[in-house]
Amino acid sequence: MTIKDLARACGVSVSTVSRVLNNRPDVSDRVRSRVLAMVESVGYIPNGSARDLVRSRSDAIGVVVRGGGNLFFADVLKTVSREIDAGGYTMVLRQIGSDDDEVIQGAALEREKKLRGIIFLGGRFDYTPSELGPLGVPYVCCSYTNRFGSLKDTDYSSVSIDDFETARQAVDTLIGLGHRRIAALLPGCADHSISELRYKGYLAALADHGIPFDPALLAETGGCFEMPEAYAGMERLLEQGADFTAVFALSDTMAIAAVKALTDHGRRVPEDCSVIAIDGLKMSEYTIPTLTTMVQPAEEMGRESVHLLLELIEGRGEPRQLLLDARLREGGSIRKI
Numbered sequence: 001m002t003i004k005d006l007a008r009a010c011g012v013s014v015s016t017v018s019r020v021l022n023n024r025p026d027v028s029d030r031v032r033s034r035v036l037a038m039v040e041s042v043g044y045i046p047n048g049s050a051r052d053l054v055r056s057r058s059d060a061i062g063v064v065v066r067g068g069g070n071l072f073f074a075d076v077l078k079t080v081s082r083e084i085d086a087g088g089y090t091m092v093l094r095q096i097g098s099d100d101d102e103v104i105q106g107a108a109l110e111r112e113k114k115l116r117g118i119i120f121l122g123g124r125f126d127y128t129p130s131e132l133g134p135l136g137v138p139y140v141c142c143s144y145t146n147r148f149g150s151l152k153d154t155d156y157s158s159v160s161i162d163d164f165e166t167a168r169q170a171v172d173t174l175i176g177l178g179h180r181r182i183a184a185l186l187p188g189c190a191d192h193s194i195s196e197l198r199y200k201g202y203l204a205a206l207a208d209h210g211i212p213f214d215p216a217l218l219a220e221t222g223g224c225f226e227m228p229e230a231y232a233g234m235e236r237l238l239e240q241g242a243d244f245t246a247v248f249a250l251s252d253t254m255a256i257a258a259v260k261a262l263t264d265h266g267r268r269v270p271e272d273c274s275v276i277a278i279d280g281l282k283m284s285e286y287t288i289p290t291l292t293t294m295v296q297p298a299e300e301m302g303r304e305s306v307h308l309l310l311e312l313i314e315g316r317g318e319p320r321q322l323l324l325d326a327r328l329r330e331g332g333s334i335r336k337i
Contacts, residue, residue: 079302167201289332
């Protein structure tokens with residue numbers, strides 16, 4: 001008897017049987033007892049472990065990571081790997097560049113490894129149905145959603161925060177401390193990406209409080225999230241003599257670069273300029289000062305992405321879009337004026 005036969009006899013999924021055999025806590029006592037009773041009655045003996053029995057090419061789940069340098073993705077990936085393993089599947093990882101097409105790469109990986117499903121960690125926000133045609137397995141967009149595309153809600157699944165609303169909350173936090181001259185540091189503002197969503201959230205917060213937008217306070221890094229480009233963007237604002245008391249940065253890494261640029265130009269954080277961002281990276285807890293940021297729930301994002309994909313693979317669910325809440329992590333990089 002295979003683990004699939006055992007799952008069928010118990011009336012549960014393969015992943016549930018795997019969790020019982022691996023003594024995972026996320027199974028009800030009733031289901032656990034039923035599975036263990038069936039194991040004893042049929043004399044089922046795992047070959048080393050339940051995971052060894054279910055791991056095969058046909059039970060592989062692909063994870064395509066777009067932009068491997070994104071430190072936030074590293075935190076999500078840890079949970080994704082753990083949850084795929086706990087579900088009785090094996091993970092096949094492919095990291096691609098920020099300019100690569102994740103759908104084409106995912107479709108190629110699907111054929112190569114006979115995948116059961118795919119998690120896209122990072123990707124475009126503007127898919128069309130025809131662009132996703134090459135995919136023949138269920139998939140989940142993790143950390144982003146199809147905000148600018150033409151997919152129906154029944155066509156795709158996603159797990160993300162509300163980037164627009166989270167950015168608005170971050171900027172609203174600065175405004176609540178008395179700041180009205182707030183600079184924005186981001187890759188772009190009209191690129192149908194996470195950058196555009198957070199830029200629009202920045203604008204919305206200003207509008208909510210009757211603060212006119214000043215283009216002189218916008219620093220774009222040209223589609224790049226890297227620290228050197230963020231540092232250069234911040235430096236341009238300073239050299240141009242822009243008048244601001246606070247900075248909203250798209251990501252923690254960009255904010256860290258902004259703090260260095262400000263410091264190198266004689267501006268103290270937060271005494272002379274407050275800085276806030278979005279991500280919640282562990283390393284930003286150890287900057288001087290500790291970065292104030294909106295924390296994306298990396299572990300929950302990874303866990304929900306895997307669970308949603310397994311539901312689709314095993315016929316237990318339908319495509320849906322989950323929006324998770326970000327929370328403010330107070331640090332020392334902002335102050336009241």
